[in-house]
Amino acid sequence: MFKAILIEKDDAGYRAGVTELAEDRLPAGDVTVRVDYSTLNYKDGLAITGKGPVVRSFPMVPGIDLAGTVETSAHPAYQPGDQVVLNGWGVGETHWGGLAQKARVKGDWLVPLQAPFTPAQAMAIGTAGYTAMLCVLALEKNGVTPEKGEVLVTGAAGGVGSVAVAVLAKLGYCVAASTGRPQEAEYLKSLGAAEIIDRASLSGPGKPLAKERWAAAIDSVGSHTLANVCAAMRYGGVVAACGLAQGMDFPASVAPFILRGVTLAGVDSVYRPRDQRLEAWKRLAHDLDVSKLDVLTTRIGLEQVVEIAGQLLDGRVRGRVVVDVNS
């Protein structure tokens, strides 16, 4: 038997809670992993609360991320005892996920735990942090360098935002952090933000073009915020868009793209090819200060997951949440 969060949906309604499951209920897969740590991302919040159509079959063990140790493997790349990490691939949506003490997955979905990170640190990064790195890589691939000017991060006190601020600052960028939580200004400065922007100045309907302010941006918010960010890019600016915390809509005009040559780079983490995942994890090992990870991480046990998932969707969780599935 192993402990897990289980989401059920039936005549009694949509509900999630900690339960004990028999190992023979694990789904098909060629690698069985003893999970050490998992985490809570925005998508996990949607899955656990039922506020978004994330879960595609029931009952479901949520958790789009896991870090753990291989227990048994029929996959040629993995042996018992190997430390592994999984991000995405529909795990926690269509296939039982990481918010459990055991998981059975496809070996092709796994990557080796990246040195020097511990399993807990890998989950402090999780999909949110790995996506922040994919966004940084998207900026770089489009020619952004620290000399080009200030880079804006929206949803800065959240998971993607916090890691993006820390990585960009370490790479030498001047970072403007947009947040709706002025009380987190000191926290964001401790991660390396040079300027704090009130998110209210970006979240309402705006004009097709605004004063040129930023050379690049990482946006995890979407909706009017993303439209206003595009409108305020400098000539040739680049925006990496990965999220929808404000909304999935994009009420914008083409003006920034056709008049200022702005590039909008979409970033997906879930189905990223393996080589790009490995590149992102390698860059995180190089460009993310492990000491900053401690600053941005809260640790909880399985019993607290359902409560904290609700707080995360309300924008009340700072940085990243690591779940010790064995505590």
Ligand code: NDP
């Ligand atoms: P978090 O909840 O940790 O962070 C989201 C942040 O967005 C909040 O902390 C808050 O920041 C801000 N925010 C929340 N609500 C609003 C609002 N109504 N208007 C403006 N800003 C708001 O989530 P994550 O960092 O885990 O994920 C962020 C987004 O990125 C999500 O939409 C998620 O689905 C998406 N994502 C996408 C991935 C991909 O593959 N494309 C992978 C990972 C995440 P503050 O308080 O500082 O204003």
